[in-house]
Amino acid sequence: MARASIHNRQDSLERALQLFWQKGFHATSLKDLEKALDMRPGSIYATFGSKDGLFQEALERYSRLGLVELERTFQAYESPLAGLAAYLRGLGGICDKELPSRACMLVKSLLELGEREQAARDKAEELLAGMEVLFIDRFSAAQRAGELNSRLDPVLLGRRLQAEIMGLRAFAQRDVDSATVHALAEDMAQSLEAMRAEEVADTI
Amino acid sequence: MARASIHNRQDSLERALQLFWQKGFHATSLKDLEKALDMRPGSIYATFGSKDGLFQEALERYSRLGLVELERTFQAYESPLAGLAAYLRGLGGICDKELPSRACMLVKSLLELGEREQAARDKAEELLAGMEVLFIDRFSAAQRAGELNSRLDPVLLGRRLQAEIMGLRAFAQRDVDSATVHALAEDMAQSLEAMRAEEVADTI
């Protein structure tokens, strides 16, 4: 029948993801991808269709893995607010990890891509919207659990948290000490925890 | 003697700035610049040296104009804290303005540029550091004026504000309503104002 793919598709995609995350869409050439994937142009195009298509698949993979880690963090904490704070504190250590970039790949893409890469741009938008929903859900859960004053707006809080994370990670892209980013994340986490209602709200 | 430059240097630089801010460094081609500046390659290179050099000058202009607006906002308010809050609220209207991009050009550059554009990257870093200093100064002034609890760290607050602004503007780059960004900025401004010490601290 057929020849088994010597290059695992997921593995190739992961390598492409690392490269795109580090260098961005425009600065990543097909030559770079050929080297990173150890594949010749024909194979790359047969497998992924186009540079643009490969990039979009990389975006989806990035987002999927990010969501998994997010959910995993949430599940480790019974309190929704504690889960969100823990996620922020985890991001404080982003400089200590060996990552292709400290900035979020979705944000990098959102800021880099223009009309000529509309499809990929839309993809990044869509995936960011998905993340936003998750944050909002957590704040809603916190509210249901009585952790949060019922007058606060989970939608606003979710968006604010997303903006805060975007900012933290963009800031971390600067040439700054790990300790600085840790302190920043800790400060953000404390702001979040300060929203915790002192007493569980009475349900009349 | 000489022929007077028909293209005002500042004017050309402004056009280049608009283009670079909108499309980023890599996606802006010399063809694009030729059209926007109405200059032929020879003139561009005689005037600015290289695409990279032109970009760095554009970065500097962007930062200079940004700093002017920042200082102007601060001077309009006697209270440092009120000035910072007003700047944040002003950013809430960023979607209503016709700008090349809602995201900060320095942040876009920081996230886009790699080792191959090290000089421009360093320039963006340096200019961001300059902005950070301004924010820190304002928080220090607020502390001296007794607006801020003396136990708070102006350095941390300044960095946090910069991260928050980076986040707000990156978020505003998403396909969101103007009202959403206004609400986000208002929320951030209120957080800032909530730091105001209720009473002026006693100077023992």
Next chain:
DNA sequence: GATAAAATTGAGTAATCATTCAAGTTTATC
């Protein structure tokens, strides 16, 4: 108007870009 300095032009460079496809290689099934 002659001269010279400065500014501009635009065709041309070599390199790189994403992409294609005919030919070759590998593998599964008979």
Next chain:
DNA sequence: GATAAACTTGAATGATTACTCAATTTTATC
């Protein structure tokens, strides 16, 4: 081992990239 399907190869494509430079045009001064 023959067949066929799947996969890989890599030279070639035409477009685009940043950049150069000899020739030209413009302007200031005399």
